[in-house]
Amino acid sequence: MSLILLAEQVLNGLQFGIMLFLMAAGLTLVFGVMGLINLAHGSLFMIGAFAAAAVAGATGSFLLALIAALAAAAAAGALVEVLVIRRLYARDHLDQVLATFALILIFSESTRWLFGSFPLFLNIPETLSGPVTLPGGIQYSLYRLTLIAIGLAVAFGLFLLISRTRLGIRIRAGESDREMIAALGVDISKLYTIVFALGAALAGLAGALVGAIQSVQVGMGEPVLILAFVVIVIGGIGSIKGALVGAILVGLTDTLGKLLLPLFFGLFMDNASATSTGSALASMSIYILMAIVLVMKPSGLYGARA
């Protein structure tokens, strides 16, 4: 195996992780502030991807597609928050799981009804297509590199938002003490809608960005959602920093596991069985990572509760 291949896979893992972060950040924020577990977060990812594919198909502009994805996911998020989600804050987790499971059914089937069962395709914009040569002679997709940059910029922006702005102060206050923040005269239901829509917009953005490197189809959100859960379990609920670290760990483990485990088993097995054993184990690697973190730190790497 060449070092160049390894470097390329590390970048792939990083890119995957950063996209997971966009999903996990919204989930963990919504859980931290409102105490809500939202299974329909994957639907918002899907909505972002479909909105982007539809707008890109109609206008040919990737930038407009991204804006549409953000707007559509944020609007869908705000709408369900007002109609359904806010009735769930005071409910137990079981109700939240079931109601948001119901939302998945509604979102997925409505999308299938609107767009059909065939996947849509979202093309990488002209200016970002093709490879660039990185230091060390590594050829790497410019688009994927851009994803990493966008994701890191969003992460940086979120840190600033939470630590520096008034909205951030309210979010942090909302995490620690709901009654306190209501007593301070902040309109709590408006704050909740904003936080939920913000999380939704991040999911929609991730959906649109990822939509250009895979097919856009119904059901694309849930596998990512479950990986985002793994990220949150590893990072610790409510922690943006934990989400970032967890996401990158998961992204790297998954990508490198798929590359390295078959090679590792190839050292003492014949080729065919090394490939099958290696890839079977690789598909489980991130969950094994999660199990290890659970044994060492049940509340996650940056979790608040011991």
Place this chain on the structure above:
Amino acid sequence: MTDPQTPVLETRNICKSFDALKASQDISLDLRAGEIHALIGPNGAGKSTLIAQIAGGLKPDSGTVHLNGRDVTALPTAKRAQLGLGRTFQVSALAMEDTVLQNAVLGALGAQGRPFRLFRSALADARLREVAEQALERVGLQDHARTRTSELSHGQRRQLEVAVALTLDPKAFVMDEPMAGLGASGSKALTGFLDSLREQAPILMVEHDMDAVFALADRISVLVYGQIIATGSVADIRANPEVRSAYLGEDA
């Protein structure tokens, strides 16, 4: 029986901090056979933290907890309960959907220590039921056995808390504000009952109701800012100038 000189329950030099906050500073406290020992102090003094370390919910940073002379510092709550630590909570921790009798039978089941029987009906088990019904009778809840716990009054829940603790036949009681939220008459009734209970097992009690404390306590310890500033009889504590300025002066 252990040596009568050995305290039934004892903490030795317990320290516990949360970041910069020193919640317990070098606390040594003992509970002797036949006594009621009241722990008082202003809000935020660290009473709940101390109780949690004694009952097993929290581990001290340093220092040890002893039950009948045995070091139980490393043992979890359930183990300490098996060794004879009976506890009641400030906010009732009962199975609210269950009946009063079910809660008491649950206590008996814990005392019996064989919870993994899957087929027999728990309420049809004569031995469990007998222990449970006796405990209910002692606190005067026998007529409410089939009432759902959530339908009990506040005072009755307190009684049930004590009844569940009684089913365990504990060697020592730890009670977190047993009088909280009771009216004057309820508080008086419970005071009478606890008075008779000390013969069975000594009681370490956190309490804000000073009438109850002065009526019941053999000894009082005063906790302020994570430190025991005084321990002594009711008269000692009433006369202690330090206590008066630090605590009673503000409150009473």
Place this chain on the structure above:
Amino acid sequence: MTRETLINSALALALLLVPLWAYSADEPFIITLATKVAILALAGVGLNIALGLGGLVSLGHAAFFGIGGYAMGILASHAQSYTAITDWPLLIEGTKSMPVIWLVAVVASGITALLIGALSLRTSGVYFIMITLAFGQMLYYFAISWAAYGGEDGLSIYVRNGFPGLNTLDPIQFFAITFVLLLAALLFAARLANSPFGLALNAARQSPQRVETIGLSPYRLRLVAFVISGMITGLAGALFADLNRFVSPTMFSWQTSGEIMVFIILGGTARLFGPVAGAALFIILEHILGGLSEFWHIYLGVLLLLVVLFAKGGVIGTLAGQDKAHD
């Protein structure tokens, strides 16, 4: 007899009479639907022990359903191809005998539940939900990548497995098997709820502090409940695979976990017959709405949403009223 007991008896009777009527009217498809209800209800009875009694919101019970299914698939596929599963360290061959398959399914899902439970139960609340979901997904991907047993395509078993003395290919006889197993599981669940274990588990759901204070470990109680729960759902998985004569990774999917949970909620959480009512309603809806529209899941979603938001007791709760206190 309380109202709930009456409703339960009516449900059991209906589940028995409908296929009997279908048998006399020569409607084998209806018998198959009833069989499906019995099997899915069985899966729900399993989950309900963890969820209803123990308050453990497991969103990964597809793991056990799938393991039960694959236990059947692996044993039967080796039997139909006359190959051994392994010949080292000792020879293990496939089988077409249902009782043996059930035993393997129950033991394998029990062991898996022990492992998953031991890890997941270190946490609680929303962590527990996410972790069980993740472990379910892990087995899903494992099944997909397990090429020896069909990978993504799954395994087809050409002839239904046998039960001594019965012709399992006859729909009504196979239904009888599933119906009896469902009744046995319901009887077990009912006794469990009133047993010392059930009392302690139920108390651990309401007040874990209380259970610790009387000297019991909530963790152990929950772990045992989780294992029992997984075993029953695993048995249902083996039957489901036999019904379809097919297993695939779909049995492990998160949708399967969600649907098993939906049966319980539609029927009524923590109600003994909740899963039966819920599974029946689900299959009826699937049959009627599915006939009207390809997109019937939208209606299912709306219905589920309404039940969660406005009719918490589900079918049985709405019909039977408030749960009474036990005596």
